[in-house]
Amino acid sequence: MPLANKTKRLPVEEIPLLLSAIGRDRDQQAYKRVFYFYYQDLVRYSFSIVRDYSIAEDVVADVLLKLWLLEGKAMEIQNLSFYLFRAVKNSSLNELTKLQRQDSLDQNYEVMDPQNPEQLTISKEFVANIEHAIELLPPKCKTVFLLVREQQLSYAEAADLLGISINTVNRHVQLALSKLYELINKK
Template structure:
């Protein structure tokens, strides 16, 4: 989807259909991202809705946004952090999420059991990553952001993104190595 064209149609033409398409294009990913911070789905929806409303009200200033995707994720991150600070929920805050659903489903009961065990071990390993490592892993591996985009979203350097991703990948590789040794694969 060419979001740049939709962005122009919203900014200059105030095109409601283009806005709706932009909204629907980004909505689920932004909700999931906000939810990693606030851990309350309704609050995540409210944060994303506020950010998307701001996009509509920006009018021509929306044309100044070079990368709308990075802008939206950054705005949602800021909104989530502001919510946590305002409501003092930051002490119970955990950005853990479910492991990626990219594993191929097996057919035999034994393979299904092995698959569930591996998925559970992988999810546990992801949940045990330091918070920034988890976030970087999810943005790069699950949401396909570039290092530069993740650096802009999280307000860190690209080298820090690389370091966090390397830590995450080494720990997750250990989980796979242990699994292979135990299962004889």
Template sequence: MIIKPENSTYELMERIKRNDSEAFEELFENLWEPLYRRAKTILLDEDIAKDVVQEVWVDFWQRRDEIVNDNIEAYLMQSTRFRVYKELKRSPLKKDHLTYLDTVECHSSTDDVVIFNQTEQMIHHSVDQLPNRCKQIFKMSREEQLSNAEIASQLNISKRTVETQISFAIKNLKLRLSSFVFWIMF
């Protein structure tokens, strides 16, 4: 995501609330792709994923005055998740997928949630400990879900360098997290 330094998401949101379509367009251009990838990953259908993300953006524009500026990216990701879930409920072909999601949600206990949160914190902390370039490449790969070729193109480096950096990051994370995983198991 590339938001111009002078246009933080907070500032963009303030401008959007004043009906600034250019600010909306900038936010849209920067966040459409991650929202689309999130929807497509779950729905496994490009066209439906595009429709879902379009609905999220329409709803966002219509409700722009009601939205709090805390974390617009998180708000839009959550909105996408809810729209995806709604789409899964509507689609008869996706009933098995929805049943699986419901089952997973029903079986998670408080302990599971605590362990998940601790694990997530540990992973984020471990990623933050990586060298800057390695961390950047790893986040582009895992959080933004860019391909190695896309990362190489954006950073103007070879695809092999991207692969090496991701491999280094994974080995480093495994090493850092191995003792934590052992602790969780016992």
């Protein structure tokens, strides 16, 4: 079955019913209806940001999966189109940032001589120190830090996922950065 809009327009009055069916009843047919209705438009939108079709498809699949994983919270969405397009925009921008960061890292590693054992040892030690410092963070602080920094969730997404305020997420990230700086500079 092609991933295309099944109708020209999803009736506005049907959206709360679909969200309720997805969130409360875990109705896969309702989810598929939303998925197939929005998929192509969301992929086109993501593609306009990331300029890579396979990445755009991955971004949209992740966003739509997150909608399913919201369960009961899906019913709180006031404007489904706005929610999905905003989520795709944020995820696409995060992906673009991640790709740019990866390109930058790749360029840095090209400069480093892979045959130089001293540089490799220093790099491995530095990474090990960072990983060890992350492990020493308080559990909640560590969870928030990993969601925001490694999973690339926004503060709002992390707050929503953990059921805490955005200010609390911010406080945990600042605390984590402070402790990491402290722990890494001790060595």
